[in-house]
Amino acid sequence: MLENKVAIITGGTRGIGFETAKVFAENKAQVILFGSRKETVDLALQKLEAEGLSAKGYAPNLNNMDEIEKVVQEIYETYGHIDILINNAGISSDKKIEDTTSEEFAKIIDLNVNAVFNMTKAVVVYMRKQQEGVILNTSSMVSIYGQAAGVGYPTSKFAVNGMTKSLARELGRDHIRVNAVAPGVINTDMVSSLPKEVIEPLVQTIPLGRIGEPRDIANAFLFLASPLASYITGAILSVDGAARS
Numbered sequence: 001m002l003e004n005k006v007a008i009i010t011g012g013t014r015g016i017g018f019e020t021a022k023v024f025a026e027n028k029a030q031v032i033l034f035g036s037r038k039e040t041v042d043l044a045l046q047k048l049e050a051e052g053l054s055a056k057g058y059a060p061n062l063n064n065m066d067e068i069e070k071v072v073q074e075i076y077e078t079y080g081h082i083d084i085l086i087n088n089a090g091i092s093s094d095k096k097i098e099d100t101t102s103e104e105f106a107k108i109i110d111l112n113v114n115a116v117f118n119m120t121k122a123v124v125v126y127m128r129k130q131q132e133g134v135i136l137n138t139s140s141m142v143s144i145y146g147q148a149a150g151v152g153y154p155t156s157k158f159a160v161n162g163m164t165k166s167l168a169r170e171l172g173r174d175h176i177r178v179n180a181v182a183p184g185v186i187n188t189d190m191v192s193s194l195p196k197e198v199i200e201p202l203v204q205t206i207p208l209g210r211i212g213e214p215r216d217i218a219n220a221f222l223f224l225a226s227p228l229a230s231y232i233t234g235a236i237l238s239v240d241g242a243a244r245s
């Protein structure tokens with residue numbers, strides 16, 4: 001479904017991002033995954049290779065515009081086009097507001113919001129030139145209902161939705177589609193680090209009776225990145241088994 005498409009995926013070393021890299025590579029995209037450290041990027045590339053899939057990887061600091069612009073320019077010069085950007089890297093929190101420092105709050109906003117802006121700004125230069133592109137963001141179900149702890153996290157995902165809807169309007173005339181996927185509770189490190197007392201009551205409230213798998217989200221990204229979604233922009237697609245946090 002993505003033959004000859006060049007796709008950059010941030011947070012591509014594990015969890016949702018890694019599974020998306022896998023699904024995109026299976027669908028013949030040229031995948032370029034970004035991670036926070038060179039070692040984890042190399043490990044992810046080795047895992048893909050072991051499955052007969054090839055990809056490239058980088059570890060730029062997503063809060064350093066100069067580093068990002070350099071890497072994105074290198075990718076554009078290598079492949080001649082950048083078709084898909086998935087802003088997926090993210091961190092969460094489940095701390096009470098009194099226990100959260102302003103530095104911890106800012107750290108979440110730096111990665112979950114500012115890095116999304118930085119990556120999008122760097123890639124849009126080339127997508128406008130091409131008059132074509134797809135930008136996909138990983139939001140969350142907490143961007144719709146909020147969350148009863150870790151206020152920085154839902155705040156960041158509300159901002160992701162705002163960027164998604166606004167940039168869809170700003171970039172539509174240049175044939176650049178911008179959408180987000182809002183996952184529910186997904187079986188990744190981010191969730192396995194949460195205590196059972198948090199997860200179990202959540203599962204009870206999910207009408208589909210299970211938490212989601214990374215592939216559930218990767219498949220949604222595949223659909224939104226593909227020509228099947230050619231008239232979809234500005235959408236926040238819930239993929240959450242109808243969960244309500």
Ligand code: NAD
Pocket residue numbers: 010011012013014015016017034035036037040062088089090091092111138139140141182183184185186187188189190191
């Ligand atoms: P994960 O912790 O398994 O993976 C996070 C990814 O982000 C990793 O690839 C990591 O390298 C990258 N990352 C972390 N800090 C970074 C930094 N400072 N710079 C660059 N990259 C960094 O998490 P996941 O569950 O796969 O989450 C991926 C996305 O999905 C996040 O945006 C998260 O908010 C969102 N999400 C997850 C769930 C869930 O239940 N797992 C639900 C809703 C939304």
